[in-house]
Amino acid sequence: MSRDDLKATFFAECEDLLDQLSEGTGELEAGTATEETVHAIFRAVHSIKGAAGAFALDTLVKFAHRFETVLDRLRSGSLVLDPDALQTILRSGDMLAELVELAQAESDEEPSQMAELIDLLVGLSGSEEDGPGAPEPDEAFEFTAVSFMPLSFDEPGEDAEDVYKIRVPAIADLFRNGHDPFLLFAELVGLGQLDVSCDASALPVSDEFDPNRCYLSWELTLTGSMTEVSIRDAFVFLDDICEIEQVSGGSAGPVLDLPGIETEDSPMTIAEPSNPSMPQVAAEEAAAEPAAATSSTSEPAAAEKSKAAKPAASIPQTTLRVDPERVDRLINTVGELIINQAVITQKLVASGMASNSDIMSDLDDYQYLARELQEGVMAIRAQPVKPLFQRMQRIVREAAYSLGKDVALVTEGEATEIDKTLVERLAEPLTHMIRNAVDHGIEGPEKRAAAGKPAQGTIKLSAAHCSGDVLIEISDDGAGLNRKRILEKAVSQGMVAADAKMADSEIDNLLFMAGFSTAEKVTNLSGRGVGMDVVKTAITSLGGRISISSRQGMGTKFSIALPLTLAVMDGMVIHAAGETLVAPLSSVVETIRPKPKDILPFGRDGRLLSIRGTYVPIVNLARLLGFPTEAEITSDNILILIRSEQSGLVALAVDDISDQRQVVIKSLEGNYGAIEGISAATILGDGRIALIIDTDAILSLAGHYGREMASREEMDYAQTATMG
Structure with a gap:
């Protein structure tokens, strides 16, 4: 495996580790954390740090080291999690995620808030050794690449009390898997005095030597005031191989396999914080100290009893990482299979084959299996929106901190699964909307207090499946839209006429106009007129719709x-x-064969559909798309009632409806170019290409067309009056 492949694997694993970190910090914030939660957070940061060092990602390692030091104090009980400490840990988790993203982009940029966070972490570390100017782990000592003499790593400071023996056997694939013994041993330097002895007796002296294989084994002696847990964490990458034995200090125990340590999963003691919105984790009492835990395992009988009392650990769910390009090729092949099925069906129907014949029955089975295969392949691409929602937690914290607001993000439906491409392309528009909600939606503390609202604002982010679509909602409990101000801004920017009479929904939709902004000044979050128009463009490019409601x-x-x-x-x-x-079925409400009395004239060329006590505008689809036609809208037309979030119900007048089927979407922009009112194309069973209409764009065109017709009527009226 090449270094690039190893690096790609590292970043893929970082995604999982950052998810664990986000879950753990979320539990800390919610006050539901246990001892195991803190251990899991520490392991995630520790794993990222260790692997990042192998790729010389110095900035990431530097910050992770500071973060890890604070987490180590937290899990040992020497740090009480007050609101300030909690806020620092939450922001540090966000910073670590940002540093991973920068490292993946091969950027040398250092985030502006990183220095401030390092100072805060140093303040929480409670040790002068971690203060400014202290050497980083990779600078604390020198290392000789191959040594056959014992090495001693001295860490000045605390008196040594415990002695541990650590045996690292010869592991053939140690180097192939990207491990570096130097980096592994370096983790122990901060715990005390380390003596390393290398056994090279297994080195071959013939031509059988393999430079990629590890023939060396090591025996380490660690002296200092440390716990067995901290030692095992240093060898998290070799947890099933190495052995640890405490030979003096406390109570000596038997040789233990690394994964043998167990922690209690009891909830942590939560003290009443000064800020009710922030939890506080109190330090554990002496009864829970690691020394007692070690003592409890000193006798084999007690260990066996404890082992028998605990239920067997559940088998972890295995996952398979697949290159997305392979999945895309498989999806394209399944799409061609569906097209092929449609072609065969078309030809059999054209040949006059009876619908109850054996071949048609087999074809129905073929169609069913093709659809099952398509749904199965789509499930491979599907993933929950949870990672995306967790990323939004980071955005809320950053925005709220910079604006001096107290804002909480509440999420629902995190397990809702959507296409992976949708998840990736939703990140930017959701980021815009979340920042806008914090900046424009949630009021400042004084205004909220004056309005009788709690000091902490709430933003709710939810996802759910609804009628074949994914519905994502972002709501806040802020002041709502100031429509008067929005309209005044639009008039001052020349976007609407000064005497325009607009409904509330039309005023709300002004937010999606390019260049529109209500911000009084430009900040890091808003004011540049770029945001909601980008959001709408991104959503419509995904075949979606966006709407606003406000009180x-x-x-x-x-x-x-x-x-x-x-x-x-x-x-x-x-x-x-x-x-x-082809009209997307998700936009179709119903189809109607109107009677002559149901179609009413409106203006000179307009038509309205009278349906169930209401009136719906009728749009001639052919004329709107520029197809050559002189046909008028009559009762001979079939009307397709579609719903738009902006325009409500509209009836499209068409000549005929021939089928309802599953179609494979083919992009036009990459092969031809963008067409107004058309979102994509597909291939039908007879080999013809059919255009897929964009219902929102069609309705937008219909609005322009209606305004042009009204202007033409006004001009005709003016000319008639002049001639008269």
Whole structure:
């Protein structure tokens, strides 16, 4: 495996470790943390630090070392988690995630808040050795690459009391797996005095020597005031191989395999904090000290009894990492299979094959299996939105801290699964919306107090499956949209006429206009007029829709509806002016064969559909898309009722509906170019290409078309009046 492959594996594993870190810090913040939670957080940071050192990611290692020191004090009980310490740990977790992202992008940039956080971590570490100017772990001692004499690593400071023997056997694949004994042993230097003895007796003296194989074994003697837990954490990468034995100090125990340590999973004691919104973890009493735990395992009988009393550990769920390109190729192949099934069906129907024949029955089975295969392949690409939502926690904390606000993010539906591509492409628009909610939505502490609201604002982020779509909602309990101010800003920026009469929904949609902003000054979060228009563009490019609802003084909610997948969708095959089109089934409310009395004139060329006591505008789809047609809207047309978040119900007039089927989405932009009102294309069973309409874009075009017709009527009226 090449170094690049190892590095890619490291960053993939970092995603899992950062998820564990985020879950653990979330439990700390919620006050539900246990001892094991703190150990899990420490292990995640420790693992990232250890592996990052192998790739010389110095900035990441430097920060992780400071963070790890504080976490070590927390788990040992020497640090009480007051609100300030909790806030520092939460922000440090966010910073570590940002540093991993920068390292993956091969950026040398150092975040602006990193120096401040390091100072805070140094203050919490409670040790002069970790103060400014202290050497980093890789600078604390020198290392000779191959040595056959015992090495001694002296760490000045505390008196040594305990002595541990650590045996590292010869592991053939140690180097192949990216391990470096120097980095592993370096982790022990901070614990006390380390003596290392290397056994090279297994080195071959013939041509059989393999430079990629490890023939060396080591015996380490560690003297100092440390716990067995801290030693095992240093060897987390070799947890099933190395052995540890305490030979003096406390009570000596038998040789233990590294994974043998067990921790109690009892909830941590939570003290009442000065700030009710922040939990505080109190230090454990002397009864829970590690020495007592070590003593309890000193006798084999007690160890066997303890082992028998504990239930067997559950088998961890295994995962398989697959290159996304391979999955994409498989999805494309399944798409071609679905197209092939449609072609065969079309040809058999054209040949006059009876629908109850054996071949048609077999074809139905083929269609069923093709759909099952497609859904199975899509499930491979599906992943929960939890990592995305956890990233938004970081955005909320950063924005709230910079603005001096107290904001909490509440998430629901984290297990909702959507296409991995959707998850990746949703990160930027969600970031914009979350920052806007903190900046514009949530009021400052004084305003919230004056309005009788709690000092801490709440942003809710939820995801759920709804009618074949994924519905993501971002809501806040802030002041709501100030529509009067929005309209005044739009008028001052020349986006709408000064005498324009607009409904609330139309004013809300002004937020999505390019360049629009209500911020009084430019900040790191807002004011540049780039944000909500980018959000809408990103959502519509994914085939989704976005809408706003707001109540003055009560808050604002943004709703995003997205397709479950970007590769295949259910569509309705329609015909207009001799052209074949596909309408997304998720946008279709119903189809109507109108009676003459149901179609009413509106203006000179407009038509309205009277349906169940309400009136819906009718749009001639062929004329709107520029197809050559002189046909008027009559009762001979079929009307497709579609719903838009911005325009409500609209009826599309088409000539015919021929089928409802699953279609494979093919991008137009990469092969042809963007077409207004068209989102993509597909291949039908007879080999023809059909365009897939973008219902939101169609309705936007219909609005422009309606305004043009109204302007033309006004001009005609003015000319008639002049001639008269």
